[in-house]
Amino acid sequence: MTRTAKPRSASKSRKTPAANRQERGSRADVMETLRARAVDLAQPRFTASTKPQVRIVTFSWREQSWAVDSDMIDEVIPVSGVTLLPGLPRTYLGLMHYRGEIYPLVDVSALFDIANGPRRKPTHALLVKCAKGAIAIAATGLEGAAAIDTDAISAMSADDAKHPALRGLTPGLAVLFDPVHLLDDSRMIVNEQPATTAAVGDSAQ
The missing domain is CATH 1.20.5 (Single alpha-helices involved in coiled-coils or other helix-helix interfaces)
Known part of the structure; x- marks a missing residue:
C-alpha cells in the first residue's frame, strides 16, 4: 500500500x-x-571626582579617630618596644629604635588636648621625617586609607581648633592634622632643643 x-x-x-x-x-x-x-x-560604576582631593591615613588613639595626609607619612610600623626616659613631657611616650634611627613616640591627644579615653599600649607608629626632625605618632589601630575631597573637610569648633596643626574633621569625623607642624609646638622642646632623632640619639644609647 x-x-x-x-x-x-x-x-x-x-x-x-x-x-x-x-x-x-x-x-x-x-x-x-x-x-x-x-x-x-x-560605563564605569563610579565616577572619579574632579574636585581637589587629599589622600589620608586614618588611625585610632585614645578612643578617637585621627587622620593625616599620607604624603607626610614616611612609613607605618608595628611598635615592638619603647624606651622610657624620665623627665620627658607628657606629650612623649618614650623613644623607638628603627633601622638605626631613634624616633620620639608622640601622644597627639596630649598635644591637641583631645583625649576621649585613657592611654593604652600603642600597637603601631606612623613615622614622620622632615627637615625639622623626625617623630613617631602613636596609634592603637589602623583604620584605613582613602581619598577625600578637600571641601568635605569640616571646620572644628573654636574650643577644639586651638592648635595650628589641626586642619578639621573628615567626613568620618576623624581629626585631620598636619604632622610636620607638630614639631613647631613648644611642648616638643626638651632641654631647649627639639626632641628629634638628632637631639635624643645620644640619650638612648
Missing part, C-alpha cells in the same frame, strides 16, 4: 507579510535592548 503525504496547510508553511514584518521588528527590538545593556555595562 502506498501512502500519500498530506499536503501542509498554507497557514503553517507560509507566513504572511505582516507576520514577517512583526518578526523582524521583534528581532530588532531584542538587538536594540541587548545593545543598550552592553553600553550600560561598559
Whole structure:
C-alpha cells in the first residue's frame, strides 16, 4: 500500500507579510535592548571626582579617630618596644629604635588636648621625617586609607581648633592634622632643643 503525504496547510508553511514584518521588528527590538545593556555595562560604576582631593591615613588613639595626609607619612610600623626616659613631657611616650634611627613616640591627644579615653599600649607608629626632625605618632589601630575631597573637610569648633596643626574633621569625623607642624609646638622642646632623632640619639644609647 502506498501512502500519500498530506499536503501542509498554507497557514503553517507560509507566513504572511505582516507576520514577517512583526518578526523582524521583534528581532530588532531584542538587538536594540541587548545593545543598550552592553553600553550600560561598559560605563564605569563610579565616577572619579574632579574636585581637589587629599589622600589620608586614618588611625585610632585614645578612643578617637585621627587622620593625616599620607604624603607626610614616611612609613607605618608595628611598635615592638619603647624606651622610657624620665623627665620627658607628657606629650612623649618614650623613644623607638628603627633601622638605626631613634624616633620620639608622640601622644597627639596630649598635644591637641583631645583625649576621649585613657592611654593604652600603642600597637603601631606612623613615622614622620622632615627637615625639622623626625617623630613617631602613636596609634592603637589602623583604620584605613582613602581619598577625600578637600571641601568635605569640616571646620572644628573654636574650643577644639586651638592648635595650628589641626586642619578639621573628615567626613568620618576623624581629626585631620598636619604632622610636620607638630614639631613647631613648644611642648616638643626638651632641654631647649627639639626632641628629634638628632637631639635624643645620644640619650638612648
